[in-house]
Amino acid sequence: MRVSLAVLVLLFVPTAATLAVELSCPDVVAAVQVGSCPTENELKFTFTGYCSDDRRMYDQVKDMDVCASFENYRRVKNTALWESSDGAFDAYLSCDLSKDTIKAAKVTGISVKQQDKLTKVVCTYDGDIAFIHRTKGRCKVEGDGDCRAHPAACKAHCDNNGDKP
Numbered sequence: 001m002r003v004s005l006a007v008l009v010l011l012f013v014p015t016a017a018t019l020a021v022e023l024s025c026p027d028v029v030a031a032v033q034v035g036s037c038p039t040e041n042e043l044k045f046t047f048t049g050y051c052s053d054d055r056r057m058y059d060q061v062k063d064m065d066v067c068a069s070f071e072n073y074r075r076v077k078n079t080a081l082w083e084s085s086d087g088a089f090d091a092y093l094s095c096d097l098s099k100d101t102i103k104a105a106k107v108t109g110i111s112v113k114q115q116d117k118l119t120k121v122v123c124t125y126d127g128d129i130a131f132i133h134r135t136k137g138r139c140k141v142e143g144d145g146d147c148r149a150h151p152a153a154c155k156a157h158c159d160n161n162g163d164k165p
Contacts, residue, residue: 020159028102137160
């Protein structure tokens with residue numbers, strides 16, 4: 001029995017359905033802090049280096065307020081990296097937030113933002129907390145993106161085209 005080459009090729013070409021990925025906003029109770037918080041001395045050292053760059057002072061840079069005071073700089077840069085339990089989402093969260101506050105946050109919404117060739121699936125939580133999944137695929141939010149009433153329905157569907165397996 002001879003099988004045509006075209007049929008064999010079609011059997012091994014993934015369909016769009018197999019390339020689709022469903023993403024749910026992570027449960028922050030299971031999120032883990034994977035980066036350490038900077039010390040006060042590290043923040044002071046980096047403030048001096050970052051904010052003394054003359055080029056930054058003369059450019060039209062959106063972060064000019066960051067260097068207006070050490071307190072502003074500290075508010076922006078005193079963060080640590082957190083990840084969802086599966087590592088699919090991450091967030092830079094303020095070290096001034098307690099772990100209990102972070103883990104008690106409830107999901108409020110999901111959105112998709114396109115940034116050049118990168119797509120960001122952004123899950124927002126109480127207290128201005130946001131966990132982000134980055135992909136080169138295209139994503140679409142399921143429903144209107146408001147997750148307060150039905151947190152389990154807080155999902156996005158992404159094609160996996162462009163991401164390496």
